[in-house]
Amino acid sequence: MTTFLQxxxxxxxxxTIYALLALGFVIIYRATDVVSFAQPALMVFGAxxxxxxxxxxxxxxxVAVVIAAVLGAxxxxxxxxxxxxxxxxxxxxxxxMVTIGLDIVLRVIVDDLLGINQRTMGDPFGLQTVNIGGITxxxxxxxxxxxxxxxxxxxxxxxxxxxxxxxxxxxxxxQEAAMAQGIPVGRMFGLAWALAGSMAAIAGTFISxxxxxxxxxxxxxxxxxxxxxxxxxxxxxxxxxxxxxIIGVAERLVAAYQPGAAPWLGAGFELVVPYIVMLVxxxxxxxxxxxxxxxxxx
Amino acid sequence: xxxxxxxxxxxxxxxxVLKGMSMHVPDGEIVALLGPNGAGKxxxxxxxxxxxxxxxxxxxxxxxxxxxxxxxGRQAHEIVAGGISQVMEGRRVFAELxxxxxxxxxxxxxxxxxxxxxxxxxxxxVLAERRRATAGYLSGGEQQMLAIGxxxxxxxxxxxxxxxxxxxxxxxxxxxxxxxxxxxEQGTAVLLVEQNATMALSIxxxxxxxxxxxxxxxxxxxxxxxxxxxxxxxLGVHAGxxxxxxxxxxxxxxxKRWLS
Ligand SMILES: Nc1ncnc2c1ncn2[C@@H]1O[C@H](COP(=O)(O)OP(=O)(O)OP(=O)(O)O)[C@@H](O)[C@H]1O
Ligand SMILES: [Mg+2]
Numbered sequence: 363m364t365t366f367l368q369x370x371x372x373x374x375x376x377x378t379i380y381a382l383l384a385l386g387f388v389i390i391y392r393a394t395d396v397v398s399f400a401q402p403a404l405m406v407f408g409a410x411x412x413x414x415x416x417x418x419x420x421x422x423x424x425v426a427v428v429i430a431a432v433l434g435a436x437x438x439x440x441x442x443x444x445x446x447x448x449x450x451x452x453x454x455x456x457x458x459m460v461t462i463g464l465d466i467v468l469r470v471i472v473d474d475l476l477g478i479n480q481r482t483m484g485d486p487f488g489l490q491t492v493n494i495g496g497i498t499x500x501x502x503x504x505x506x507x508x509x510x511x512x513x514x515x516x517x518x519x520x521x522x523x524x525x526x527x528x529x530x531x532x533x534x535x536x537q538e539a540a541m542a543q544g545i546p547v548g549r550m551f552g553l554a555w556a557l558a559g560s561m562a563a564i565a566g567t568f569i570s571x572x573x574x575x576x577x578x579x580x581x582x583x584x585x586x587x588x589x590x591x592x593x594x595x596x597x598x599x600x601x602x603x604x605x606x607x608i609i610g611v612a613e614r615l616v617a618a619y620q621p622g623a624a625p626w627l628g629a630g631f632e633l634v635v636p637y638i639v640m641l642v643x644x645x646x647x648x649x650x651x652x653x654x655x656x657x658x659x660x
Numbered sequence: 661x662x663x664x665x666x667x668x669x670x671x672x673x674x675x676x677v678l679k680g681m682s683m684h685v686p687d688g689e690i691v692a693l694l695g696p697n698g699a700g701k702x703x704x705x706x707x708x709x710x711x712x713x714x715x716x717x718x719x720x721x722x723x724x725x726x727x728x729x730x731x732x733g734r735q736a737h738e739i740v741a742g743g744i745s746q747v748m749e750g751r752r753v754f755a756e757l758x759x760x761x762x763x764x765x766x767x768x769x770x771x772x773x774x775x776x777x778x779x780x781x782x783x784x785x786v787l788a789e790r791r792r793a794t795a796g797y798l799s800g801g802e803q804q805m806l807a808i809g810x811x812x813x814x815x816x817x818x819x820x821x822x823x824x825x826x827x828x829x830x831x832x833x834x835x836x837x838x839x840x841x842x843x844x845e846q847g848t849a850v851l852l853v854e855q856n857a858t859m860a861l862s863i864x865x866x867x868x869x870x871x872x873x874x875x876x877x878x879x880x881x882x883x884x885x886x887x888x889x890x891x892x893x894x895l896g897v898h899a900g901x902x903x904x905x906x907x908x909x910x911x912x913x914x915x916k917r918w919l920s
Contacts, residue, residue, distance in 0.1 A: 451713065451714075451716070525764070528757070528761055528764055528765055529765065531754070531756070531757060532754050532757065532765040535755070535756050535757070536752055536754060538711060538714050538752070539748060539752035539753075539754065540765070541710075541711060541736040542709060542711060542736065542740070542745075542746050542748055542811075543740065543745075543765050543768055543769075543811075543814070544736065544739075544740030544741055544745075544769035544814060545737065545765065546735070546736075546737040
């Protein structure tokens with residue numbers, strides 16, 4: 363039982379980070395119809411900023427996280443303005459290709475900045491744990507979970523209540539009708555990229571803290587959010603959150619039980635779990651859990 | 661107030677749709693823009709509101725000015741902020757948002773008067789009743805009212821309406837007609853695009869008839885209502901027994917082609 367609960371709790375912590383990453387993809391997709399493959403680079407770059415301000419400059423870790431989030435937003439917005447905006451109206455495929463190119467270029471840069479070592483993030487958690495009702499939870503997991511919940515809630519409030527959130531929803535639903543209301547949709551694209559960049563930065567920081575570290579291979583983690591968005595539905599905010607949690611928990615449960623129950627599947631089998639869950643769900647619901655069957659765009 | 665001079669619009673760099681059309685909407689009046697399917701009426705409205713880009717269209721010649729200022733080439737949000745709002749063909753309400761959110765979206769530019777939403781709820785009490793309803797669940801008539809209300813949230817001085825009567829039952833058309841008159845009486849000029857020429861000319865002071873991108877008739881509403889061609893082709897009044905002249909037959913064929 364303890365093993366089970368422990369796996370579930372750590373799965374939820376992992377799942378909230380997946381949700382953060384998946385939301386980045388979904389926000390950009392909803393606004394622009396483009397699946398942005400630049401998210402991995404933005405994630406690593408964001409984590410790099412947090413690490414830089416916390417360990418190299420030596421500021422408080424949470425201050426560094428906020429700076430990373432802001433810089434992530436700026437990077438997202440600038441990238442959108444310089445490289446994606448000129449492609450508005452062209453086939454979506456070209457824009458997707460550009461995001462792949464951007465990802466490669468940005469990762470070359472950040473790899474160079476990082477060097478070949480594993481970098482610790484300068485977070486206060488290390489390997490410390492807390493014990494709640496017999497379950498041992500790494501402090502970093504708990505912090506990541508709470509942090510991600512906070513960020514996601516803020517995003518939902520932003521979408522539901524603010525003028526810009528409303529404008530983004532309107533533009534996502536019908537771009538031309540939004541323009542006819544005087545909503546500058548180009549700026550909404552920029553805003554979407556800024557939000558996605560910021561969330562990628564926070565997610566990158568959270569996965570690299572505690573007993574993990576930041577290195578040149580951290581970016582792969584962002585690709586594991588892809589099954590999450592396919593599972594949840596490309597254009598669904600709720601899908602990204604629920605999908606993230608499902609996949610996080612499934613992954614950790616498999617990690618906890620598979621080595622004993624089915625050792626013949628080999629080590630590291632849990633890393634395939636997101637894809638398996640995705641495939642199974644797609645057989646039943648081709649547009650994901652919450653996806654729109656036909657997303658009408660103009 | 662609004663002046664369109666020799667407007668030429670091309671889609672996809674090659675499809676010439678407006679071939680030098682001119683029109684004028686005086687301050688505070690209702691002007692009707694009529695014409696068969698495919699004549700280019702919607703294209704005129706897109707050109708006026710900076711929405712050609714989205715359709716790969718472009719103004720290649722001519723000029724649009726509003727209160728003496730050239731607005732052709734401005735972006736959609738600048739034009740809305742400048743006082744021109746459009747109710748698009750097919751209503752295009754944000755179906756996933758609530759009635760209230762749709763109205764807030766219409767107020768995005770912040771240029772609307774403080775009492776804009778009072779005005780909208782006065783004109784359309786049904787929107788006040790259903791303010792928390794999801795727009796997609798409203799009836800067709802209610803959606804048309806929402807679309808008009810949303811456009812009024814920016815307190816435009818010129819309101820462009822693209823076929824507001826389309827697909828509505830006769831008594832709803834009548835209701836929309838009266839609402840347009842009321843909006844106009846409150847000081848908003850209206851450019852009314854319609855297939856329902858009878859309805860449009862019953863409230864407009866002036867009318868233009870557009871055919872294949874050219875203005876073929878430009879007369880006061882009264883004169884248009886009395887015009888022979890108008891009666892035959894747009895008002896459903898048939899000249900009894902005289903038979904069609906060759907010119908009319910040709911005209912008819914042209915119209916059929918536009919329909920396809
Ligand atoms: N995006 C586009 N690309 C190419 N051609 C277009 C485009 N939009 C419209 N057209 C063409 O331009 C012409 C005028 O279209 P428009 O929609 O302005 O006509 P309309 O008078 O509004 O017709 P309706 O009464 O059917 O609404 C039509 O022949 C149409 O096929
Ligand atoms: Mg039209």
